[in-house]
Amino acid sequence: MTALGFLYPGHSAEDDYPRMEQLLGSDVRLTVVHTETKESGEDVRSVDALLAMGSAERLAAGVDELRLSGAEAVVWACASGSFVRGPQGAHEQVRALARAAGLPASSTSFAFVRALGEIGAHRVAIGTTFPDDVTGLFAAFLTEAGTEVAAVHGSGAVTDAEAAGWDYGRVLALAREADRPDADAILLPDAALHTVSHLPALEKELAKPVLTANQVSVWEALRLTGRRVNAPGLGTLFTREPVIQA
Structure with missing residues (x-):
């Protein structure tokens, strides 16, 4: 049994995780601990709110529960709550999380970078529901990591609750x-x-990962x-043999 832990902000697309657990098979367990997202009246998608949401204190508050679950690794499962800090700040965030948890740690932002390396993708297109300034920070994060951003499309600064209600x-x-x-x-x-149940259909329609x-x-x-x-069922990332870097 492999036990994995995730710190997930709020309660939007959390049901993607039990769906993934089912697709991965019986010997992988995913434990999700929900972190505090915002203060009353705070815009959770502003840069300042995202910086606060990913603070060391808020993330550390959830690690005890993950340790008790037997998690062997922990991921801060929020791209915007990490890439808004820039590469250096995101690295510091992960290091602090690893110290607090006493476990290997990472974040969704770094997961994107490593997943692109896994599938050998060098040029990417980005589609987000974030505000334009936040979307720009993600593009900059990828660019600094050596990825070429071919295009960026934002749908507008919708809320987490709105995004969670989007259908296929x-x-x-x-x-x-x-x-x-x-x-x-x-x-x-x-x-x-919610994207997990749509991955095979999305890749079929778009003819790319x-x-x-x-x-x-x-x-x-x-x-x-x-x-x-x-x-x-989880797309190209979970089926392709890793690219061997020269």
Whole structure:
């Protein structure tokens, strides 16, 4: 049994995790602990709110429960709550989380970077529901990591609750608007979007890999434990042999 732990902000697309657990098989357990997202009246999608949401204190508050669950690794399952700090700040955030948990740790932002390396994607298209300034910070994060951003498409600054209510048609429309012929993969970095049940259909429609926040978070947690799981229901990332870097 491989036990994986996730710190997940709020209660938007949390049901993606039991769905992934089922697709991964009986010997992988995913434990989700919900972190505090905002103060009363705070815009959770502003940069300041995202910085506060990913503070060391808020993340450390959930690690005891993950340790008790037997988790072998922990992932801060929120891209925007990490990449807004920039590469250096995101590294410091992960180091603090690893110290607090006493476990290998990572975040969704770094999961995207490593997943792109896994599938050999160098140019990407990004589709988000974030405000434009937050979306720009994600593009900058990827660029600093050596990824070429071919296109960025934002749907507007919707709330987490709105994003969680999007059906397959709206998620597909977002991905199509973002896509470019020269993009190797399409990235949907919002952990509030329900994407897991749509991955095979999205990749079939778009004819290229699609990476989403909750999907890459689980892949990253498995990577931290040294596990590889073939799970066709979770898209190309979980079926392709890793690219051997020269």
